[in-house]
Amino acid sequence: MKKVILTGDRPTGNLHLGHYVGSLKNRVALQEKGDYDEMYVFIADTQALTDNFKNPKKVRDNIIEVAIDYLSVGLDPSKVTIFIQSMISPLCELTMYYMNLVTLARLERNPTVKQEIRQKEFGNSIPVGFLNYPISQTADITAFETTIVPVGDDQLPMIEQAREIVRSFNNIYGETLVEPNALIPDNKVCRRLPGIDGKAKMSKSIGNCIYLKDDSETVKKKVMSMYTDPNHLRVEDPGDTKNNPVFIYLEALSTNEHFRKYLPEYKNLEELKSHYEKGGLGDVKVKRFLYDVIEDILTPIREKRKYYEENIDLVYNILEEGSKKAKEKASETLNKVKKAMLIDYFDEKTF
Ligand code: ATP
Numbered sequence: 001m002k003k004v005i006l007t008g009d010r011p012t013g014n015l016h017l018g019h020y021v022g023s024l025k026n027r028v029a030l031q032e033k034g035d036y037d038e039m040y041v042f043i044a045d046t047q048a049l050t051d052n053f054k055n056p057k058k059v060r061d062n063i064i065e066v067a068i069d070y071l072s073v074g075l076d077p078s079k080v081t082i083f084i085q086s087m088i089s090p091l092c093e094l095t096m097y098y099m100n101l102v103t104l105a106r107l108e109r110n111p112t113v114k115q116e117i118r119q120k121e122f123g124n125s126i127p128v129g130f131l132n133y134p135i136s137q138t139a140d141i142t143a144f145e146t147t148i149v150p151v152g153d154d155q156l157p158m159i160e161q162a163r164e165i166v167r168s169f170n171n172i173y174g175e176t177l178v179e180p181n182a183l184i185p186d187n188k189v190c191r192r193l194p195g196i197d198g199k200a201k202m203s204k205s206i207g208n209c210i211y212l213k214d215d216s217e218t219v220k221k222k223v224m225s226m227y228t229d230p231n232h233l234r235v236e237d238p239g240d241t242k243n244n245p246v247f248i249y250l251e252a253l254s255t256n257e258h259f260r261k262y263l264p265e266y267k268n269l270e271e272l273k274s275h276y277e278k279g280g281l282g283d284v285k286v287k288r289f290l291y292d293v294i295e296d297i298l299t300p301i302r303e304k305r306k307y308y309e310e311n312i313d314l315v316y317n318i319l320e321e322g323s324k325k326a327k328e329k330a331s332e333t334l335n336k337v338k339k340a341m342l343i344d345y346f347d348e349k350t351f
């Protein structure tokens with residue numbers, strides 16, 4: 001079977017460190033390894049509109065921002081097809097057909113959807129389009145015959161939903177669609193990076209993020225004001241590292257090389273942690289180190305960003321070319337689906 005990788009992001013804001021550790025880093029590593037047949041990365045504007053339909057400008061502006069974020073972290077359009085979801089009309093048709101295979105109760109049971117409904121304060125006025133987004137996501141995944149989806153763990157219920165739809169479709173209409181698998185980071189803390197406010201997830205919609213685009217001063221301010229262990233009041237106090245976002249970020253981002261470079265009095269994170277847990281290590285010192293680590297990662301990304309910001313036409317070309325290519329592939333799958341569902345009337349003129 002072909003190895004096809006696909007992932008997407010919603011154009012609801014710039015990409016942040018959560019995306020970087022949860023998905024982007026994995027994507028670039030997969031791209032560099034080259035062990036795949038096709039790789040797609042897309043900007044999920046149709047999905048972003050399900051909860052931002054009153055704010056089209058936000059979605060519009062962030063298309064180009066997310067595209068620049070992609071190119072800045074090292075996604076390479078000669079190896080990866082980068083496209084915009086709404087440009088691929090077959091995705092809407094697939095969604096329509098898959099909707100028959102899912103119950104309302106099943107959608108309402110999806111834990112990520114449930115949490116997002118609470119967070120977005122929809123109450124009893126949940127837009128149908130929003131509740132439907134796991135189905136539309138199945139269309140995205142299956143249209144490209146995707147086998148691997150590198151995501152953070154908030155997306156696991158979506159992949160499960162996609163697998164169920166694929167099984168149900170193949171059962172009814174015959175073996176047509178390919179079942180996808182999620183690929184989550186090996187490092188547990190990267191699967192759902194918390195926000196700088198200590199909330200469970202760094203998320204564009206909440207705004208508790210360090211963005212890949214943030215300048216050095218902004219990163220410094222954010223890191224220095226980060227939530228830590230509220231009981232670690234004085235330097236001598238023993239501190240908690242487990243529920244402390246500063247240490248969670250270090251767990252996700254720092255390497256022994258960073259220690260050699262910026263904090264040579266400790267060999268590695270284990271040593272730093274045990275000092276903090278024992279007492280005698282202040283938050284400011286740890287935060288300064290975290291700032292250095294983040295800067296080390298963001299500096300080359302910012303440099304690339306500058307190049308693309310000065311060459312916006314190039315970015316639009318990449319998106320246009322990618323969208324053309326993606327549409328061809330999605331149309332092929334749609335044709336297979338319609339054939340399986342016996343809606344290929346003019347190909348098979350039965351009577
Ligand atoms: P929104 O708030 O609009 O939903 P988001 O910050 O959740 O935005 P998405 O575009 O929904 O970002 O997510 C894109 C990808 O990034 C998904 O694979 C998701 O799992 C991953 N991701 C997002 N936030 C995090 C995080 N904090 N930690 C790890 N992975 C994350």
Ligand code: MG
């Ligand atoms: Mg999200």
